[in-house]
Amino acid sequence: METTQGTPQRTAQPLEGRVALVAGATRGAGRAMAVELGRAGATVYVTGRTTREHVSEVGRPAETIEETAELVDAAAGASGRGIAVPTDHLEPEQVRALVSRVDREQGRLDILVNDLWGGDVHLDFSTPKQPNMWEMDLDRGLRVMRLGIESHIVTSHCALPLLIRNPGGLLVEVTDGTEEFNRGYRKPFFYDLAKTTPIRMTHDLAEELKEYGCTAVCLTPGWLRSEAMLDTAFHVTEENWRDACAQAPHFAISESPTYIGRALAALATDPDVARWNGQSLSSGGLAKEYGFTDVDGSAPDAWRYMTEVDQGSSTADVTGYR
Template sequence: MNQDTDTQYPDTQHPDRHRPLADRIALVAGATRGAGRALAVELGRAGATVYVTGRTTREHVSEVGRTTETIEETAELVTAAGGTGIAVPTDHLDEDRVRALVDRIDRDHARLDILVNDLWGGEHLTATSIFGKKSWETPLADGLRVLELGVRSHVITAALALPLLVRSDAPLHVEVTDGTARSNRRYRENLYYDLAKNAPIRIAFGLGRELEEYGGTAIAVTPGFLRSEQMLTHFGVTEDNWRDAIAQEPAFAIAESPYYLARALAALAADPDRAARWNGKSASSGDLAKVYGVRDVGGSQPDAWAYFEDVVYGGKDGTPDDYR
């Protein structure tokens, strides 16, 4: 296996580890690709039953326009990893569809233990009409769509799934976003994007207060510079030769696979002290990796947010290798 490359992402760190989430029921909302897919697979690898949702199926393509990743494939990967993957096509802006999803989980298991809100699907908008533009230069329809995809979908899903989640003996609500409370003190280039990526942090903060009496945990998490399927396509590389993209974008040297955050979150989900550690907080993949001792595919432990804060924005001498 080459450094940081492993097409199927097997658990090379703990191939014989136990299954700490074997009795847990999880929903990963937005599990078609990227971090959402990896999160679903790693929860499954830890033994969980994982409902995976999204808009792209083998019969239907969402506005993202990618046909190469589907929720059915994600569910199959979850099962192959040792869990039970269940694909449920769901547009999380459609309240009736989300209610039907929650009702199905209720009928099947009468509870939900882990809710991961990884809903987004706005990359096509950020690339074409969001980044590099003032708020008044941004097409209003595109800006509002970013807020629908990045905020409204999260609120709908949380509102309808939380009554099932609080039946768990240890509810875990995870908001996946871009950035932490600390890093997002820096403006995120465009007003609509800034709002969309800060809102999940506040959702986790607020739900942390509401879940306290149930022994629950709410946390916002973020990957670093993510080697998602879409990002690899953007640079014209694959996971096997991703380092070739560094010639186009030097900062890509700090990039991480989707499985880095996923391994860390699976460890958090199995942590009996997670509420005391994390409730109401936000954390990066690098933050979680340090606490739980996990590493990315290939064995590195990147901290992309520290690299950008210190070197890219702060002017400190350093290289990506110093932060891996």
């Protein structure tokens, strides 16, 4: 707190006056990114399909966009705040209405985060051998494409005209895996397409945005301890997550959602963020660049670990990786 002639003056937060839209902020990485943007002082519009009155096909009623907005408010302090807007990002009219509201209420958009997904419920990762493309249910596969790709396209198409109104805008495409890691085949087919396409989207939109002084990046967490990963996959909580390593030793490299939130906040507050334009970035890689840590004080580098360490081994050694 600074003082002027004995009067306390509030220190401005780094994103004070900035406006963000986190599309897909109901839970997991999207929720954490919204919270950390709010903590840095931004006004954050949080969207998704699960509200206190309606549950999406993901089927997790415990996490809602209203709760996310409240968490943003709690973290934000004096300048930032969270605004929940129920939105199905596969419905262009709903997205247009959302962007019009942001424009009407704020007159600008500085940060657009496309963290839209929800396709896991249409995929089965429990089988040791994933089916070939032609063996999969086509309707479910195409739904994965819509949720993981079309929703991003619709949102960017509607929101980028507002983002480019002011130089310095940041578009963040969120995916699972770095460009290097995703060069291999991440079966099943529809999942692979859904998670590699945002990397190409970033490459293309970076070319289009740079003439407006704006930046596009693709951002990925590592092995994310999302709500579903904790309670559904491993039946643990964030407090005792290490117990899951008995079932999956390599879960030792996992990270909390806050870690990717801090990665985004570091990007959003970097005055030289344009140096990353078009690149595929990870939470672990950015931690080395910006010096932030996860909630336990460590800095896991999950994608480097998963590339360099034998994932078929029954033992895990994260020494040098977190």
